[in-house]
Amino acid sequence: MLPERRCLECGDVLHGRSDKKFCCDQCRNTYNNRQAGVTFSSMRRINRILKRNLTVLNGLNKKGRVTISRDELLKKEFNFSYFTHMATSHQGRTYFYCYDQGYALVDANRVLLVRKREQHP
Numbered sequence: 588m589l590p591e592r593r594c595l596e597c598g599d600v601l602h603g604r605s606d607k608k609f610c611c612d613q614c615r616n617t618y619n620n621r622q623a624g625v626t627f628s629s630m631r632r633i634n635r636i637l638k639r640n641l642t643v644l645n646g647l648n649k650k651g652r653v654t655i656s657r658d659e660l661l662k663k664e665f666n667f668s669y670f671t672h673m674a675t676s677h678q679g680r681t682y683f684y685c686y687d688q689g690y691a692l693v694d695a696n697r698v699l700l701v702r703k704r705e706q707h708p
């Protein structure tokens with residue numbers, strides 16, 4: 588005997604097609620809306636971190652290119668785990684970007700901040 592299938596939303600026993608996941612449209616909509624909510628809340632959380640990182644970099648890199656200590660970034664709660672994209676220079680240095688503000692780790696303590704306009708390096 589096949590295992591009993593149940594509605595993913597309300598848990599009612601499902602009848603009919605074996606690919607059915609919900610007992611009714613209402614349950615499907617409720618479930619899908621909640622899943623979308625989870626997705627959007629994690630997007631909002633990450634967007635907040637990226638925005639904060641961008642604000643920190645904008646504040647420290649007014650001239651478009653500057654070398655600072657890693658501590659200065661950490662003091663301002665810069666989050667090294669989040670960035671929008673990466674690029675490698677001709678010299679083989681990896682830059683991490685938060686939108687148009689990028690940084691590269693020069694050594695254990697120093698970070699080079701660069702700003703890119705329009706195009707990627």
Ligand SMILES: [Zn+2]
Nearest residue numbers: 594597610614
């Ligand atoms: Zn249901």
